[in-house]
Amino acid sequence: MTTFDKREEAFEKQFVMDEELKFKAAARRNRLLGLWAAERLGLAGTEADSYARQVVVAEFDEGGDNAVVAKVNGDLAAKGVNPGEEEIRARMDELMAKAVAQVKAGL
Numbered sequence: 251m252t253t254f255d256k257r258e259e260a261f262e263k264q265f266v267m268d269e270e271l272k273f274k275a276a277a278r279r280n281r282l283l284g285l286w287a288a289e290r291l292g293l294a295g296t297e298a299d300s301y302a303r304q305v306v307v308a309e310f311d312e313g314g315d316n317a318v319v320a321k322v323n324g325d326l327a328a329k330g331v332n333p334g335e336e337e338i339r340a341r342m343d344e345l346m347a348k349a350v351a352q353v354k355a356g357l
Contacts (some may be wrong), residue, residue, distance in 0.1 A: 274353045279345045280308075280309055280318055281302045281305070283322060283341060284302030285301075286341060287322045288301040290329075291326065304321070305318060305322060319338050
């Protein structure tokens with residue numbers, strides 16, 4: 251194996267690790283967002299955890315960040331709490347930084 255091959259293999263491994271981190275961090279962020287929204291919906295305990303799981307699943311079932319924002323925004327609006335998409339996206343950005351730190355720390 252040449253030096254070039256070793257470098258290529260190292261880059262490929264790093265890419266896989268980065269993509270795995272992104273996936274885990276996004277799922278963690280969505281869970282944290284779900285818990286934030288659950289609090290605003292007046293949910294606690296197992297109901298809050300269940301709602302947070304629904305938010306995580308929304309990304310996979312319905313398609314990405316837009317689906318997560320739509321779900322949370324719709325659920326909050328139905329309860330008369332209307333933060334708007336901008337606030338939800340800002341919260342998502344804040345929570346992504348927290349989620350990345352948690353995933354890197356192995357939490």
